[in-house]
Amino acid sequence: MRVLVTGGAGYIGSVSVELLLQMGHDVTVLDDLSTGHRGAVSGRAHLEVGSYGSTDKVVALLEKSKIEAVLHCASKAIVGDSMKDPGAYYSENVGGGIALLEAMRTAKVRRIVFSSTAAVYGLPDNTPIPETDPLRPTNAYGETKRVLESAIGWYGQAYGMRGVILRYFNVAGATMEHGEQHTPESHLIPSLLEAAAEGRPVTLFGDDYPTPDGTCIRDYIHVEDLAWAHLRGLEATAPTDTRTGPQSGPCEPLICNLGNGRGFSNRQVVNAVEVVTRHSLGLKIGPRRAGDPPVLIAAPDKAHDKLAWKSRLGSLEEMIGSAWEWRQTHPSGYR
Ligand SMILES: NC(=O)c1ccc[n+]([C@@H]2O[C@H](COP(=O)([O-])OP(=O)(O)OC[C@H]3O[C@@H](n4cnc5c(N)ncnc54)[C@H](O)[C@@H]3O)[C@@H](O)[C@H]2O)c1
Structure with a gap:
């Protein structure tokens, strides 16, 4: 599979790139290096430095690299910052996210796995939290993720976008090659x-x-386990896979919590x-x-x-x- 990983120079993205390469996939990373690291991207992946929010550039990249599926890990992701500057979060996570979906639509790439978060639930009704719990985020970060989740749903209905939405709980751990390096660290x-x-x-x-x-x-989940879930999610977006919809026509994203x-x-x-x-x-x-x-x-x-x-x-x-x-x-x- 030829996969575009947004945020592949970040913590979770870099571990996912490592696994995808190990499993023989062809990986292009799109990252603006705002919180990621050039050194986190394996030399076996192609790194394009730029934003997923630039529709025209992303269309060109998707077409040039003949991308079949997108793993969308990039986003702004610090809860406290999102409360101080929600505009930046809406602009990147929602505005940028829609720009990415539009680029995918133009380039006819109809497979996406999206990094969402437990923050979409806010204060849950149930413990453990099922995917059916109401979505009532208590911060702007969670809200921007909720909005993009819902946009992926509508893109599925109208344009046949096949999606897997993964709501991660707390991610931790490292592989031998890739670990967590954020400045400042909030986890x-x-x-x-x-x-x-x-x-x-x-x-x-x-x-x-x-x-x-x-x-x-x-609830903590090992980043390597998460990478496996990404791979399983990408497989579930295959055009013949009924988990994300019929072969043609409206599709419904598969939404799963990821925790222990x-x-x-x-x-x-x-x-x-x-x-x-x-x-x-x-x-x-x-x-x-x-x-x-x-x-x-x-x-x-x-x-x-x-x-x-x-x-x-x-x-x-x-x-x-x-x-x-x-x-x-x-x-x-x-x-
Ligand atoms: N780390 C966690 O515990 C956790 C929990 C729940 C959800 N998530 C989600 O997982 C994803 C990855 O988180 P992470 O911890 O690896 O974060 P990270 O900051 O390490 O990685 C994000 C990557 O995206 C890149 N990026 C940001 N904005 C970009 C843009 N506009 N264009 C291109 N690249 C851009 C950054 O440079 C960075 O490399 C995020 O979407 C986050 O919301 C993380």
Whole structure:
């Protein structure tokens, strides 16, 4: 398969590119390197530096590279920033996303796998969260993802776009080649590893939640498991695959949560980081962050059934251990 990966120089995109190449696919990466790294893109993939929001350029790229399917990982993805500057998030994630869909329509590329997020649910009605839970995002980031999900649905109805929408929960871990390098880092596990490496204390936001140890509980998924789900998702968009619609006519995207189906509390994560790194973290407890739900756990049954996908690297030790190893073997990151 000839695949365009937007955001393939980023954390999740680069691991997916690694797997796609390993499985013999032909990969073109489109990335503006705003948060990604040139060094994260394998020399075996073609890197085009630019934005997925430039319709004409994307049409030319899709046609020149004879792309069959798009894995759309690129986006702005920091919740706090989205609340300070929602315009930038709407403009990139929604405006840019529609520009990408239009480019695909023009170039007659009708297969897309979209990186969505558990943030589309907001405060869930059910735990674990099924895909049928109401979508009530509590931040602009989640809302922009919800809007693009719905646009993919309409493109399926009207233009036969075949889509798989994957709502990731918390992603962690690394492969030997690719890991997480964000500046600033907003995710818990890499922040804790950074703190352990630098001997800095860390602050947990709240320990008075209605959970067994008072800290928030989250569902973590290994980035390598996620890459497999992308591959399974891309396969499900094949024109003969009924999971994403009939061979011709209106199509309905397949929407799946991607998580382990179990949660770990922030305190459990801290303990696991201390065990893996053999550093003791000076822990401080700060106030709760507005809008943080106490528990977010995926019901991953649909991904199991429809994508024949299951997480294989689901323990905290595997996720934290691989991320720590990547840090140790890449002391300067991708530089
Ligand atoms: N990391 C997580 O825990 C998590 C959880 C849920 C959903 N997601 C989603 O997964 C996707 C990937 O996340 P990540 O953690 O790898 O982020 P990342 O920032 O590491 O990667 C995003 C990549 O997209 C590129 N990019 C951004 N805007 C672009 C544009 N307009 N044109 C071209 N390239 C652009 C960046 O340079 C970067 O390489 C995002 O869509 C995010 O919303 C991530």
